[in-house]
Amino acid sequence: IGTDTQNNLENFYNVAVGRYCMSYSSGNRNIAIGSNSLSFIGSEDSIAIGNEALSNTLNLSYSNIAVGSYSLNSSTSVGNVIAVGESSFNSANSAGHSIGIGYFAGALCNNVYNSIFLGEGAGSYSVGSGNTYIGYNAGQYSSGNNNIEILSNLGTSKISNLSNKINLGNVVYGD
Secondary structure, three states, X not given: OOOOXXXXXXXXXXXXXXXXXXXXXXXXXXXXXXXXXXXXXXXXXXXXXXXXXXXXXXXXOOOOEEEOOOOOXXXXXXEEEEEEOOOOXXXXXXXXXXXEEOOOOOOOOEEEEOOEEEOOXXXXXXXXXXXXXXXXXXXXXXXXXXXXXXXXXXXXXXXOOXXXXXXXOOOEEEO
């Protein structure tokens, strides 16, 4: 439903609602709601809700969920990712089996697998796997694996370029 919806679409069992929704895409069993959502990609079993959600993404694997304008937009090599919030996992590179909830959560991250980002900017610009970042800008610009950081208010990430660390509100910090 919508102007140029499912334009040049290949495959079957898809639902698209919105202008240019699911245009120039391929894949089966997808749901797209919102202008340009799930466009210019190949995906299976994915859901995109929001303006340009899950669009312009290269090497997309199956079973992704993107809710919010520009969530999982313009990303490369992502699969089994849940992105909820405007621009969550936007322009992510090599991300899989991860969750980002909040505005800009996991945006511009690189080589992120098995990670959880909750809060505005959590995990944005980060590199590394197995991380859990909760709170405003927790884990932002960090590089490392298997870290846990929980921040409140406007705390600054202390994880930086380390692995196997924990930071709780900049009060409890260590291995």
